[in-house]
Every structure is written in C-alpha cells, then in structure tokens.
Amino acid sequence: MIARVFLYEPVIHLPGLYPICGDYSMCGIFGIVMKEEQTLGPILIEAAKRLTYRGYDSFGAATIAGPTIDLRKDVGKVEEVAAKYHFAEMRGQRGIAQLRWATFGEPSQVNAQPHLDSDGDLVGAHNGNVVNNAELRELFLSEGLIVRSENDGETCVHAVERYLNRGYTFLDAIRLAYGDLEGDYAFVIGKTYDDKLYAFKKGSGMVVGIGDGFTCVSSDLPSILPLTRTIIRPQDGEIVTLWADRVEIRSVKDGRLIERQPELVTESMDAVQKGGYPHFMLKEIHEQSQAARELLHMLNSNREVKTLVEKMKTARILYFIGCGTSYHAALLGAVYFAQIAGRAVIPILAPQFIAQYVPTVNYEDVGLFVSQSGETKDVLNALEAAEGRGMTCYGLANVIGSTLTKETALCLPLCCGYEISVPATKTFTNQALTFLYLAYRLAGRDVDVLDLTPSLIDQTLEMVDSSVNALAEEINAWNDMYCLGYGLTYPVALEGALKLKEVTYAHCEGMLSTEFKHGPLSAVSKGYPILFVAGPNDIPLIISGLNEVKVRGAHTIVIAQEDARLRTNADKLIVLPTSDAYLTALLGILPLQLLAYRMSVLRGYDPDFPRNLSKTLTVD
Numbered sequence: 001m002i003a004r005v006f007l008y009e010p011v012i013h014l015p016g017l018y019p020i021c022g023d024y025s026m027c028g029i030f031g032i033v034m035k036e037e038q039t040l041g042p043i044l045i046e047a048a049k050r051l052t053y054r055g056y057d058s059f060g061a062a063t064i065a066g067p068t069i070d071l072r073k074d075v076g077k078v079e080e081v082a083a084k085y086h087f088a089e090m091r092g093q094r095g096i097a098q099l100r101w102a103t104f105g106e107p108s109q110v111n112a113q114p115h116l117d118s119d120g121d122l123v124g125a126h127n128g129n130v131v132n133n134a135e136l137r138e139l140f141l142s143e144g145l146i147v148r149s150e151n152d153g154e155t156c157v158h159a160v161e162r163y164l165n166r167g168y169t170f171l172d173a174i175r176l177a178y179g180d181l182e183g184d185y186a187f188v189i190g191k192t193y194d195d196k197l198y199a200f201k202k203g204s205g206m207v208v209g210i211g212d213g214f215t216c217v218s219s220d221l222p223s224i225l226p227l228t229r230t231i232i233r234p235q236d237g238e239i240v241t242l243w244a245d246r247v248e249i250r251s252v253k254d255g256r257l258i259e260r261q262p263e264l265v266t267e268s269m270d271a272v273q274k275g276g277y278p279h280f281m282l283k284e285i286h287e288q289s290q291a292a293r294e295l296l297h298m299l300n301s302n303r304e305v306k307t308l309v310e311k312m313k314t315a316r317i318l319y320f321i322g323c324g325t326s327y328h329a330a331l332l333g334a335v336y337f338a339q340i341a342g343r344a345v346i347p348i349l350a351p352q353f354i355a356q357y358v359p360t361v362n363y364e365d366v367g368l369f370v371s372q373s374g375e376t377k378d379v380l381n382a383l384e385a386a387e388g389r390g391m392t393c394y395g396l397a398n399v400i401g402s403t404l405t406k407e408t409a410l411c412l413p414l415c416c417g418y419e420i421s422v423p424a425t426k427t428f429t430n431q432a433l434t435f436l437y438l439a440y441r442l443a444g445r446d447v448d449v450l451d452l453t454p455s456l457i458d459q460t461l462e463m464v465d466s467s468v469n470a471l472a473e474e475i476n477a478w479n480d481m482y483c484l485g486y487g488l489t490y491p492v493a494l495e496g497a498l499k500l501k502e503v504t505y506a507h508c509e510g511m512l513s514t515e516f517k518h519g520p521l522s523a524v525s526k527g528y529p530i531l532f533v534a535g536p537n538d539i540p541l542i543i544s545g546l547n548e549v550k551v552r553g554a555h556t557i558v559i560a561q562e563d564a565r566l567r568t569n570a571d572k573l574i575v576l577p578t579s580d581a582y583l584t585a586l587l588g589i590l591p592l593q594l595l596a597y598r599m600s601v602l603r604g605y606d607p608d609f610p611r612n613l614s615k616t617l618t619v620d
C-alpha cells in the first residue's frame, strides 16, 4: 500500500543564483523514535532550533505512523516554516527534522528536506555532501525512480530505495547504499509500517541519544542534550537501528553486531557547542583543514567556477574588493593571480574602490566582491556603485542567503560553516585558497596539488603549537610590535597584524618588510618584537631586513620553512612544513592566528568577542 503523504504547496523559490555543489558539512538532522504515536511537532521544532547554527535556508519535518508519512517543509527559518505549516500539531511514532544550508540545489521547497522515495513510503534527510550526487541522480532516473529535487539528501533516500525494490532487507539495502554514496554526510531514514529509524554516517559527525522510552539521533549534541545525556557516537562504517527502547549498531562491511557502551555527557551546553575548545576562535582555527577540504570539494564540482574563470580571463580590468580580513585575502589573491596566471588584478578596499575606481569602470570590467558575512555595508555600497556603472559583479561569501549572494550574478560559497568568533580565521584561509584555486584554473594548471592543503594545515597547527605558546609568553608584555612580509607573505603579515591588534588590543602594524627602513625603524628599542613571515623564495631579502632591526636591539621572530640561514640570523624560527611558496604564504597565517589567540587569553580578554567590534558591520 502506498503511504498517505501530505506535501504542502506551493513550491517557493528564493531569488538569486546559488551554485550547485554539496551541502558542505552544514545542515542539521534530527530523528526520534517513540513507543507509540503522539504529538512530535514541538520536539522536532525545539531540536531544529538548537541546530540553527548549521543552516537556516529551509526547514522540514516528517512524522511517520503506520501507513502515513506527514511531510511538511519549506524555505525559511525554523520559526517561520513551523508557524506557517502548523508543525506543532504533527503527530507520529517517529519523526525526522532537517535544517538546510543550501548549496546542492537552490533553497526551495522541493530541495528542502526530508525527502520521500519514489512511491512515498520511505522518508529520509541528511547533512553533508554526496559528491557523486549528479551521477547517482542520472542512474536513478535511468532506472525509472522518481527524482523530484536536485538535492543530495534525496539521492540518499533513492540509494536505499533501489535495493529495497530488489528485495534486500532494510539493513542490507543500507549496506549497499553506503558503498554507492561518496562524500561526507550523516543520514537518517524511516519507512511506513515499521517502528524503527536507521542512521549512518561517513565523515560527518553523528550522535545517538538514549532516553527514557525513546531514542534519538542528530548531527550534533545541542539538539539531544535537552532530551537525554546518555549518548553513543557512531563511527564511519556503522549502521544504527533505533527502536524506542534500544539501539543496535552493525558493521556496514559484514553486518555483524558491534558492542558500544553509552557515554554520559556532563559538560554544559556552552562547552558542548564549542566542541571541547575553550573559545570559538580556537575551535575555528582547528576547523581550517576540514573547511579547506570542503571548499576544494565544492570548487571541483561547481560548474559555475568555469564561467567565473572565463569572465575573469577576458575582463578589461579585474578588481578584488573587500574590507578587513577579506581585503587581505584579496591582496594575496592578486599576488597569486599575477605570479601563477600572469593576470593583473587590482585589489582594493571597498570604500576606496568607490572613490578611486568607480568613475572609471564600465561593463568590460569584472569585480569579485569578497566578504565573510556578505552583509558588510562598505562592500555592498561598492557593489551598488559598480553595478550602477554596468560592471560585471561576482561574489565570494560565507553566509549563503546574505545580500552579496543574492545581489551578484554568481557568488561562490566559502564552505566554512558558521564562523562565530569575531576575528575571522577559517574564512581568511578559504578565501585565500579560493583565489589560489582560481589562479591555477586561470593558468590552466592542475589543481590536484591543492589537495595537500588540508593535511598541511593540520601539520602546521601541530608543528607550531608549542613554539607559539612560548612566544606568546615571551612577548606578551609588549604593547607595540610589527609584522612584516614581502610579496606573497605581505598580505599575510597584514592579516597577522590585524588578528594581533583585534584580540590583544596591542598596537601591531603589518608592513612590507622593505618599507620598515623608510621610517618605522626609529621605533626599535631593546627587545622590541618584530615578526617576519618569509616565503622560500625571499629568504635573502628577509635576512637583510631582520639584520637591520636586530642590530638595533629588536627581537626577531621568523615564520618560515626550515632554513639554516634563517636559523643563524633570527632570534626565533617558527617552522612551517615544506611546501611551495604559494601554500607557504597561506600556512603562514596559522601561527599568527594562534599567537593572537594565546596572547589574548594570557591578557585575560575574550578573543571571541573583542571590545568595540562586531562580526558584521552593516553601517557606513
């Protein structure tokens, strides 16, 4: 018998162009299994609200009882969608809720999750990304399955459906589907005329909760902890079956039962949201390798990248426009474009772009507007002015759904997930990596070399940790310092200096190393800290610069790859892993982020929320 399905109309599409790519680590899922049918709406709404940090483009929920699946979903925030479709009244024996951070298919009702299978007796939702989504959708269509959306969550449902159709048990169907679904994701699925939910994950996080008379599963703890503190953390390659009174874990490989003792979570919710880190800034610094991995996934599969590269190639003048950290990434991007692709770019602060270039731009020019928030007023003013002159405007933003993503012809996502800490860290790295990737594409060079980036980031954080801690103690008494770089590392020095002043409240000036002798040299006194970021091709120049200040008493610290010449000349060398000059520049920011963080904490400040600052500057 075919399930009775409620799907609310109409299908609503949000304006604006959204790149087709994976739901990179964002989105949130929650599933719950009760003994008997009851009102589940309020539990699903509450759980979803606690996952809002993972996305809020659309919200959906499905409840299952006997032959019936009640599915309601739409574009919008949890509260809006829940109120509009009366989620609070939803009843069932099982429930699934999903929040979406749209990237795979635009935010629309049809792409919202959960999704049904072809005949509507299976319902499931995922978070994360299925990288072979396009290929699997083609395959399912050719096999006669009904594919309604572009979303990879639907692909997960059909991946199970096609094996169930062939007569496999639910567990075996999941085991086979697991082998077909490539990427990092967590998935929950349920069926009519059943009493269980099934969940599995690859790469992404997933937590199972065991309560009194119910079990639940979610992408993350915040939605589970108000219900129960007894949890199990399933691993990749495991399938969890949830009944109301027990859970069972089996191996994908051979279906064997896996014993896992539940844990008791005792930390506060605040500590849980920080993932065990004392501050969001430190958590976000350590999320950089995963963010880079997800960005590269997206760039490799996003069809819009080619369009962007072609447009940049043929532009009369190419501008990279941003503010603060995003401007520093733009500066580094311009050096990458020049050195790798031989393409001149004008990197410029957004308000200065209005004053200096808007009178000269026209439709033959291309501007790439860079912003974490996508809401910075200075950037939006520049965008408006540029559009007024007919310039072709593209974006690079982290917050999907922000004004920049809607107002530009094409906007690439930074795939960083939420950056809560006011100092930008992971978004800088992904902005710089995007520029590096685009420069390689523009030059027609193989981008596979960039696949090393995530592991180099992890390696760097591990290698520099203790030396950065020691350095923070050494120089913490100083309220004045410089951070110098040259060529590729000049923008990194500026960004490092911005991080240091933002969270330590000390004066730290970023500068081109060769400029130091043109005036600032007079500030040097005994022990005065001067940080250098050195690329492998600029060592002799950096050595000259550091000796100029060292002989006048400065305490010189160099961030660079291992080099005997630097070891002899500098007071301290913070060693980066071996890589090329392009990646060295990108890795060079990591010790500076860590240094700023450590000094802020040593000074007793809150690095996440520095005084006087705001994460998003929506004022002139």
Ligand code: M6R
Pocket (backbone or CB within 6 Å): 323, 324, 325, 326, 370, 371, 372, 373, 374, 375, 376, 379, 422, 423, 424, 425, 498, 499, 502, 615, 616, 617
């Ligand atoms: O959201 P945006 O990237 O447009 O923000 C621009 C700047 O306000 C921002 O980068 C700021 O400089 C950072 N908080 C620095 O860490």
